[in-house]
Amino acid sequence: MPTKSLNDTQRETLEAWLFLAPALLLLGVFVLYPIAYLVYLSFTTGSFTRAGVTGVGFRNYLRLLLDLDFWQVLGNTVYFTIATVIPSILIPLGLAVLLNRSVALRGLLRTAYFIPSITSLVAVGLGFRWLFQTDGPVNAVLAGLGIEAIPWLGSTVWAMPVLILLSTWKQIGFNLVVFLAGLQTIPVSRYEAAELDGAGGWQTFWHITLPGLRPTFIFALITTLIFTLRSFEQPYVMTGGGPLNSTNLLVFYIYNQAFSQFDFGYAAAVTTVLLAVTLVLVYVQLKISGENSGENS
Template identity: 70%
Template sequence: MQNRLTAWGFLFPALVLLTIFVFGPIIYVAILSFTAGSFTPTGMYWVGWQNYARLLASPDFWQVLGNTLYFTVATVIPSLVIPLGLAVGLNQAMVGRTFLRTIYFLPSVASIVAAGLGFRWLFQPEGPVNALLQGVGIEPISWLGSPVWAMPVLILLSIWKQLGFNMIVFLAGLQTIPQSRYEAATLDGANAWQQFRYITLPGLGPTLVLAAITTTIFTLRSFEQVYVVTGGGPLNTTNLLVYFIYQQAFGMFDFGYAAAAATILLLATLGLVWLQLRTWQDQP
């Protein structure tokens, strides 16, 4: 009994902070999603499921949802595959490992606003990217003004930003795999691909789950890229769910509608995390 009280005593400050800054706001947003009116207790009134019905009937919302799904899938997969390959290569490197690890990690600590402005300069009509294309005989592309190419620019920026963090995570995971397993596999005649498939990947299982979950969460809450680089355009093709929530709440002052969209985003994020955990648990 004494140990239980001591444990709760240590947990109590953290639980208070979580309630005030995490659980409390989540509950408040969920309640707000069933209301309309001004953002004051006297101005709000209950509307039930009307905000959710408006969302489901809105073509703009479905377009934003599709944009978010496209952006998430196209960002998360390369953000796991590329850092994993880099981590395996760096883990076997004999010279320059620390220098290369630092270089690759720099984007993770760079300001996303500054990086966004840099990408906006790189992909402007007369920017360096189009200059390189013209140098090899390809016509310049209106990257940020094209409904086709604007989203890939945002995806490239997000992959670049996430690459170093995931690489460091995978490097840490590789250090936990006993070297004796690779030595035994080499003696048994296993080639590099077989060692990667049957030793490295299973050994990195928990690390892969962690990286997949954190990358998915970071991607779903992307806001700065859209705000700085494209502003949701052109033709709403780069508008992501978080930016859509921002527009509805602070552009249109429709807080109940924005809260409904935020609640859907929360449920979608929890569903994806649960699916990733379930997939890992079902692995033999």
């Protein structure tokens, strides 16, 4: 095979950069520049008035560490995230295993479960707010059972579970389809070998299905974590962050700081922290995916 000359190599490199240039330009303008400006803004007052932007160093981050409201919102977000992620992973996983055995109804049920994922979260939030209002259908059912009406969205105890229920219902369909796709990649021969060895259903699930779904499981876990961490529509539409700040989530808190308090510098600092957490999650996913690819090869 003839060796390419240096000029040929340089020409191919130049052509590659020319083809990549439009995508890199869009990436720089719409992704990299906003991120860089966000980080810069977090070290300033963030004012867009005539006074201009004034540098304040790490004052916004120090305020963040001392802000009790921020820590309450962070606690709300952690509670919301954990309570949403667990059922959003376990329920679709169980449903996917059951649907994988039902060839006749798999397509129909997969479509039915996936519909919430493509439905507007604002529309769904309005529907849930109507369902769980004090004189709504849910309390009407409870009244029929002789149970006293619950102020779902006006209670510091019950408001967050309603948001968690909505978010779980929204995410189940997406994760179900992901797990079903992952199950198709597990060789049938493994199940046949396990059956010949006398393995039961639980043993087959634990030793074949779960290890085979490891990359899929990590992908579903990371995407669900990101979905919950960026949740905004749920408190905005249903509770407004109340009652008593009990459903105020991190992105909604950032929105209020920026567009209600006009404290753009502090909002940028909180957003930078959220961005750092998200990047760590993405890095973990890529690292684990790379390890799985190395093991498979």
